[in-house]
Structure formats: C-alpha cells, structure tokens
Amino acid sequence: MSRVAVCDHGRVDQTEQGTPQPPTFFDQVGGEPTFRRLVHEFYRGVAEDPLLRPMYPEQDLGPAEERLTLFLMQYWGGPRTYADQRGHPRLRMRHMPFAVDKAAHDAWLSHMRTAVDGLKLAPELEQQLWDYLVYAADSMVNTPG
Numbered sequence: 001m002s003r004v005a006v007c008d009h010g011r012v013d014q015t016e017q018g019t020p021q022p023p024t025f026f027d028q029v030g031g032e033p034t035f036r037r038l039v040h041e042f043y044r045g046v047a048e049d050p051l052l053r054p055m056y057p058e059q060d061l062g063p064a065e066e067r068l069t070l071f072l073m074q075y076w077g078g079p080r081t082y083a084d085q086r087g088h089p090r091l092r093m094r095h096m097p098f099a100v101d102k103a104a105h106d107a108w109l110s111h112m113r114t115a116v117d118g119l120k121l122a123p124e125l126e127q128q129l130w131d132y133l134v135y136a137a138d139s140m141v142n143t144p145g
C-alpha cells in the first residue's frame, strides 16, 4: 500500500506513485504563519506612513492586509485562495487607480524591508524573497516623478 504524506497545511507531498514533490518556497519559509507575520508587520508600517496611508481607500486596512497575504502565499506555491476570491491577480492593472510614483515605491519597499528583516529567514531564502519584492515594486510604478 502506498503512503501519501500530507504536510500540515494540506499539500500532498507525495503522489500515489511515490514521486516526491520538492518543497515549495512557501513551505521552506514556514508556510502561512510566515506570510501572515510578514504582511502584518508591513501594514503596521503603512498605517503610520503619511504618504502611503491616504492611498488606501478603505478605513480598515485589515481587508487589504488579507489580500496581499493571500496573493504572496499563492505566488510562492501555497494555497490558491487569492485566485478563488479575487480571480487573476493582474496586479499592474489593479494598481492603476493609485499614483505609484518613485516616492510611493520607496516607501512601500522600506516597510517591506523592515517586515522581511523581522522574519529572520535563512540568508538565501531572504535574498530570494527580497529580489522578488524589489522587482515587483519596480514593475508597479505607473506615475513619473
């Protein structure tokens, strides 16, 4: 009888044929709690930021925190809850209503830097995460200046 191993967040680690699946980045950094900590810390920074805070349409930052958390979990190989709730990310398009200029980009990344540092990941995992965030933030800029 073949054994099917399921890790604690529900992903099947081994197929019926016994082919081992490599761990995802999501698994390697500690799964959902790590992404929740990252984005929660990030939004603590946004809540106090005089440039970024007014850009967020909702009074309550909780739903925005949830959306970014689910997106990042999905991007790194975790559950696809973001897609179930929001559909295709189309992030550049979703940011068009907001003037993302260099100042907003820099502020966003600075809060992310603080949040990433707080995770105390292994250096190579931290670098992978950070490189992605830098690249993604750059691609979100839609306003000169």
Ligand code: HEM
Pocket (backbone or CB within 6 Å): 052, 055, 056, 057, 063, 064, 065, 067, 068, 071, 086, 091, 094, 095, 098, 100, 104, 105, 108, 109, 133, 136, 137, 138, 140, 141
């Ligand atoms: C570069 C600076 C950025 C600024 C100023 C910015 C600002 C915003 C604002 C104001 C919102 C609306 C809040 C909401 O209703 O959810 C938002 C949404 C969102 N942002 Fe950003 N963002 C930036 C970069 C990024 C990057 C780099 C990512 C991905 C790595 C990202 C992912 C998201 C996601 C997933 C949402 C929710 C989309 C949805 O499902 O509606 N943002 N952002």
